[in-house]
Amino acid sequence: MEEMKQRPHLLAVPVPAQGHMNPMLQLCKRLASSGFFITFLVSHKRENFIATEQRATGQHLRFVYLPDALLPGVISASTVLLEFTAILEKNLKLAVPEIIQDVMADPSLPRVSCILTDVVITSLQDVARQFGICKVTLSTFSASWLSIENGLLVLKENGLLPLKGTSRIIDFVPGLPPIAGRDFTLQIQEVHPLDPDFSIRYSRNQIIQNDAWVFINSFHELEKSQLDQLARDNPRFVPIGPLLPSFAFDSQVGVDEVEQERCGFWTEDMSCLDWLDEQPSKSVIYISFGSLANASPDHIKQLYSGLVQSDYPFLWVIRSDNEELRKLFEDPSYDKCKFVSWAPQLKVLKHPSVGAFLTHCGWNSLLETIVAGVPVLGWPFLYEQPLNCALAVEHWKIGSCLPPSPDATIVEKTVKDIMGEAGQMWRDNVTKLAISAKDAVSDGGLSQQNLQAFTCKMEIVS
Numbered sequence: 001m002e003e004m005k006q007r008p009h010l011l012a013v014p015v016p017a018q019g020h021m022n023p024m025l026q027l028c029k030r031l032a033s034s035g036f037f038i039t040f041l042v043s044h045k046r047e048n049f050i051a052t053e054q055r056a057t058g059q060h061l062r063f064v065y066l067p068d069a070l071l072p073g074v075i076s077a078s079t080v081l082l083e084f085t086a087i088l089e090k091n092l093k094l095a096v097p098e099i100i101q102d103v104m105a106d107p108s109l110p111r112v113s114c115i116l117t118d119v120v121i122t123s124l125q126d127v128a129r130q131f132g133i134c135k136v137t138l139s140t141f142s143a144s145w146l147s148i149e150n151g152l153l154v155l156k157e158n159g160l161l162p163l164k165g166t167s168r169i170i171d172f173v174p175g176l177p178p179i180a181g182r183d184f185t186l187q188i189q190e191v192h193p194l195d196p197d198f199s200i201r202y203s204r205n206q207i208i209q210n211d212a213w214v215f216i217n218s219f220h221e222l223e224k225s226q227l228d229q230l231a232r233d234n235p236r237f238v239p240i241g242p243l244l245p246s247f248a249f250d251s252q253v254g255v256d257e258v259e260q261e262r263c264g265f266w267t268e269d270m271s272c273l274d275w276l277d278e279q280p281s282k283s284v285i286y287i288s289f290g291s292l293a294n295a296s297p298d299h300i301k302q303l304y305s306g307l308v309q310s311d312y313p314f315l316w317v318i319r320s321d322n323e324e325l326r327k328l329f330e331d332p333s334y335d336k337c338k339f340v341s342w343a344p345q346l347k348v349l350k351h352p353s354v355g356a357f358l359t360h361c362g363w364n365s366l367l368e369t370i371v372a373g374v375p376v377l378g379w380p381f382l383y384e385q386p387l388n389c390a391l392a393v394e395h396w397k398i399g400s401c402l403p404p405s406p407d408a409t410i411v412e413k414t415v416k417d418i419m420g421e422a423g424q425m426w427r428d429n430v431t432k433l434a435i436s437a438k439d440a441v442s443d444g445g446l447s448q449q450n451l452q453a454f455t456c457k458m459e460i461v462s
Contacts, residue, residue, distance in 0.1 A: 306411020
């Protein structure tokens with residue numbers, strides 16, 4: 001009991017979406033193993049996930065329900081993020097003080113010493129100040145995304161806010177490599193009625209600058225110029241990624257099942273691993289568009305036809321909530337494919353039969369495929385995915401991309417390129433990045449050093 005009360009106590013406040021909760025949970029697990037006590041806020045909708053994680057993490061990581069009435073709804077492909085986060089921030093500012101007071105009144109728990117929030121939640125800095133504790137942010141996006149957010153005024157000064165899908169190459173955002181304006185985040189392509197002059201976003205960026213630490217789910221070798229510029233502007237911005245389960249960095253797939261559990265909202269179909277066992281080495285294209293993105297049936301038909309014409313086996317995730325697309329594959333005529341409603345993605349990417357990943361280019365998926373050393377075939381849909389795809393294809397050179405409306409012929413050629421001799425450069429590049437990612441989180445690596453520095457600081461103030 002006494003040892004428990006001496007631990008630094010971190011209150012983790014994620015955005016209630018899988019792509020945001022996963023990296024924050026991984027960070028909290030690392031901190032718990034380093035001596036922290038963690039309180040992790042989740043909604044009632046995640047009860048199965050909570051039960052699994054509670055078994056896996058034990059007494060130093062507990063979950064507290066956030067009433068569903070406080071949530072703006074479930075994030076989907078049609079969610080307007082500005083509206084969603086505005087409601088979420090307002091409600092959290094009311095709920096979190098009560099949670100902290102409950103902790104302070106419980107003699108069995110250490111006092112809360114730090115609030116950790118997702119980068120899009122800035123309203124809790126005042127709450128942290130109210131209780132005399134520090135506020136820390138986790139960017140579940142890339143350092144490039146942060147560079148753009150910090151560069152909004154520069155874009156405005158150059159008459160490029162909003163960007164309106166311009167094809168102009170923008171090379172003056174500090175730290176960011178040259179990227180076409182159309183590939184910047186979708187949220188700044190058009191004027192939004194909730195924030196027509198971008199003042200809300202300017203204000204949020206300024207608030208984050210005052211946080212005690214801003215953790216970035218990236219690593220230095222991946223985004224050198226971006227991270228260096230962010231650190232020059234504010235040395236409290238530090239990389240701590242990739243935030244993935246430890247088994248992702250091991251050479252073997254078969255590790256403790258409990259350790260592999262992640263914040264999944266769908267049941268994983270493990271039969272796909274048996275199917276992969278039957279396929280030749282580096283022969284399979286793995287296809288998944290994440291937890292939110294949806295493609296039109298016409299595009300999916302073209303994609304399917306091109307994949308069949310390429311004659312490579314493929315494993316395709318068609319989510320259970322996407323019935324219209326699932327009906328297209330009830331009786332596939334091609335016998336070199338397998339469809340599942342959800343897959344254990346890290347295990348799949350690490351499987352020796354997987355040769356490429358056709359992905360929406362969500363940030364978590366990109367980090368996972370880099371760590372697994374698998375080249376990427378990008379097909380972005382939403383939010384910051386076009387930016388991630390541009391980085392992967394044009395700057396890291398770890399794959400190629402499909403056009404927004406591909407036909408079967410283009411799909412066939414692109415698949416054959418990435419799976420064949422033309423893809424060797426991409427395979428070599430992603431293998432080098434995989435080594436750098438593992439080094440970053442290993443003893444002596446920069447990401448590991450940054451987390452250790454935070455841990456030491458919190459042990460002193462607790």
